[in-house]
Amino acid sequence: MKNEVILEVENLVKHFPLEEGIFSRHHKKVHAVNGISFQLHQGETLGLVGESGCGKSTAGRTIIRLYEPTSGIVKYQGKNILSYNAKEMLAVRRDIQMIFQDPYASLNPRMTVGDIIGEALDIHHLARGQKRTDRIYELLETVGLNPEHANRFPHEFSGGQRQRIGIARSLSVNPKLIICDEPISALDVSIQAQIVNMLEELQEKLGLTYLFIAHDLSMVKHISHRIAVMYLGRIVELTDSFTLYEKPLHPYTQALLSAIPIPDPDIEAARQRQVLKGNVPSPIDPPSGCYFRTRCPKAQEVCALSTPELIEQGNNHWVACHCI
Amino acid sequence: MSISVESFSPLQQGLKAEGINRPSTTLWQDAWRRFRKNPLAMGGLTVLALIILFALFGPFFSQFDYKTNNLMATNQYPNWIHPFGTDELGRDILTRSMFGARISLLIGFGSVAINLTIGIFYGGISGYKGSWLDNFMQRIVDIIFSIPDLLYVILLMVTFGPGLRNIFIVLGLVNWVPMARIVRGQILTLREQEFVLAARTLGADTKRILIKHLLPNSIGQIIIVAALQIPAAIFMEAFLSFIGLGVQAPMVSLGSMASDGRMNIPSYPYSLIFPAAMIALLMLAFNFVGDGLRDAFDPKMRK
Numbered sequence: 001m002k003n004e005v006i007l008e009v010e011n012l013v014k015h016f017p018l019e020e021g022i023f024s025r026h027h028k029k030v031h032a033v034n035g036i037s038f039q040l041h042q043g044e045t046l047g048l049v050g051e052s053g054c055g056k057s058t059a060g061r062t063i064i065r066l067y068e069p070t071s072g073i074v075k076y077q078g079k080n081i082l083s084y085n086a087k088e089m090l091a092v093r094r095d096i097q098m099i100f101q102d103p104y105a106s107l108n109p110r111m112t113v114g115d116i117i118g119e120a121l122d123i124h125h126l127a128r129g130q131k132r133t134d135r136i137y138e139l140l141e142t143v144g145l146n147p148e149h150a151n152r153f154p155h156e157f158s159g160g161q162r163q164r165i166g167i168a169r170s171l172s173v174n175p176k177l178i179i180c181d182e183p184i185s186a187l188d189v190s191i192q193a194q195i196v197n198m199l200e201e202l203q204e205k206l207g208l209t210y211l212f213i214a215h216d217l218s219m220v221k222h223i224s225h226r227i228a229v230m231y232l233g234r235i236v237e238l239t240d241s242f243t244l245y246e247k248p249l250h251p252y253t254q255a256l257l258s259a260i261p262i263p264d265p266d267i268e269a270a271r272q273r274q275v276l277k278g279n280v281p282s283p284i285d286p287p288s289g290c291y292f293r294t295r296c297p298k299a300q301e302v303c304a305l306s307t308p309e310l311i312e313q314g315n316n317h318w319v320a321c322h323c324i
Numbered sequence: 325m326s327i328s329v330e331s332f333s334p335l336q337q338g339l340k341a342e343g344i345n346r347p348s349t350t351l352w353q354d355a356w357r358r359f360r361k362n363p364l365a366m367g368g369l370t371v372l373a374l375i376i377l378f379a380l381f382g383p384f385f386s387q388f389d390y391k392t393n394n395l396m397a398t399n400q401y402p403n404w405i406h407p408f409g410t411d412e413l414g415r416d417i418l419t420r421s422m423f424g425a426r427i428s429l430l431i432g433f434g435s436v437a438i439n440l441t442i443g444i445f446y447g448g449i450s451g452y453k454g455s456w457l458d459n460f461m462q463r464i465v466d467i468i469f470s471i472p473d474l475l476y477v478i479l480l481m482v483t484f485g486p487g488l489r490n491i492f493i494v495l496g497l498v499n500w501v502p503m504a505r506i507v508r509g510q511i512l513t514l515r516e517q518e519f520v521l522a523a524r525t526l527g528a529d530t531k532r533i534l535i536k537h538l539l540p541n542s543i544g545q546i547i548i549v550a551a552l553q554i555p556a557a558i559f560m561e562a563f564l565s566f567i568g569l570g571v572q573a574p575m576v577s578l579g580s581m582a583s584d585g586r587m588n589i590p591s592y593p594y595s596l597i598f599p600a601a602m603i604a605l606l607m608l609a610f611n612f613v614g615d616g617l618r619d620a621f622d623p624k625m626r627k
Binding site for chain 2: 061064066086089090093094097098100101102105106107108109110111119120123124153166169170172173
């Protein structure tokens with residue numbers, strides 16, 4: 001693994017205002033992402049996991065500026081892309097691409113597969129005429145689809161095939177970094193494996209860097225070099241995937257890992273599960289201090305008073321917890 | 325029971341497992357297939373086609389025109405020379421109906437073309453840009469919407485004065501409002517779809533997203549609204565002509581013919597019946613076609 005940092009996120013915050021009316025002056029907001037920081041190295045896969053509604057997708061979308069962040073810095077190759085204007089951003093969009101979660105919603109039903117994949121070629125003036133057609137065929141073959149299907153419409157394909165089309169679309173601009181926004185969670189298990197293996201092959205062949213957003217821990221373990229665990233818009237633990245699964249330090253990570261089923265009924269019956277009490281607090285009105293304290297088995301007084309920083313606990317193992 | 329291994333053989337290699345055999349169908353083909361199965365809609369379409377032929381080509385086969393008086397043949401009941409009879413100035417009502425239907429169709433299609441242009445533009449920008457601009461644009465729409473159409477139309481017609489051109493302008497000014505609302509609603513739901521996010525990630529600008537992604541996906545709804553606005557516009561014109569604010573003599577429309585005929589109901593009822601029947605037929609045909617289009621483009625909306 002090369003150590004060159006390709007993407008650096010510093011204190012990224014994204015709040016969504018609620019009920020924005022003419023007369024209402026009270027500004028409630030959804031605290032979707034509350035200051036996350038991480039680095040992404042060239043050629044690695046960073047898994048971003050957490051339960052539904054913890055801000056993983058929002059984080060991904062904010063990094064690529066589909067949402068304008070409330071505050072924070074996103075540095076791509078050393079430059080803050082959040083200050084870029086539309087024209088400068090267009091150049092960045094050739095390098096950072098995204099794969100979406102829902103293969104049924106992420107393809108325009110009124111466009112042929114060829115036009116869907118070729119759209120970026122038109123936007124960035126990369127290829128025209130015969131060259132464009134050739135490039136589309138090449139991309140279809142790269143993701144294991146039949147080039148004859150270029151004139152078909154998305155509804156004629158299965159979920160797995162559609163996800164491949166989505167991947168071909170993101171590859172069309174030769175990106176360096178791909179944000180995978182739960183690319184496999186809408187697919188069934190056998191197809192998941194196909195897509196994940198294909199993503200790994202593509203990474204090797206094209207030298208891609210992935211930010212892999214998911215909630216399926218076993219799949220993330222398989223594909224990621226490092227994993228960041230999110231809870232209510234904050235990263236609570238960040239380390240390499242081996243360490244995270246063997247020696248999780250944060251109580252939330254420990255609870256998450258204990259929830260993974262083990263495919264052996266004897267072990268499964270014998271082991272003690274760590275079950276969290278209660279529900280995730282509302283992101284509209286998050287608790288003070290450590291967001292996890294309301295459900296944490298180890299919570300102390302200090303947890304309500306101050307927010308724990310993400311601190312290195314030896315060898316690139318970062319944890320945000322007062323009780324370690 | 326045991327099954328021997330020999331009874332299995334490997335699948336022939338190189339078969340195209342991912343092949344698609346079903347012929348590719350577009351939105352239009354699907355819609356047409358559903359439309360064809362709807363007898364009311366097909367009936368409406370047939371009647372509509374006949375009326376259009378009647379209005380466009382009928383006058384070429386008629387020996388009369390719509391404005392020349394013939395005082396030797398006033399107020400004739402329907403007969404072989406004048407199948408629909410003649411009015412008090414001896415003009416052939418059949419020929420006048422053809423010209424009247426022409427005006428009605430022109431108004432119907434023309435005013436919808438105008439409100440499509442304004443409605444799509446306005447609704448598209450309002451829906452896609454969102455936030456305060458959307459809020460502002462929608463409040464304008466609300467204000468226009470809150471005034472009864474009829475009052476608004478009559479007021480504008482009185483201000484602009486009667487005439488064909490002014491009917492176009494006034495109907496265009498009124499009817500774009502529901503169109504803009506529909507377009508905005510469609511765009512609001514579509515713009516958060518992942519394929520739009522994907523296009524933005526690829527670097528598509530607003531114009532491209534609207535034209536390539538949002539509008540093509542709203543086209544079904546737009547056609548449905550447009551198809552149901554045509555008869556409304558035709559009726560509005562007939563109504564304006566009926567109360568004397570529409571097309572002016574010697575130009576003729578179905579509404580002004582009905583208005584002329586109204587005076588003579590006791591003695592010459594046919595002079596009202598034929599134009600009124602034409603209006604009714606047009607309205608029915610357009611409404612059936614409109615309903616058929618709605619079912620064809622959006623099967624879920626049926627019932």
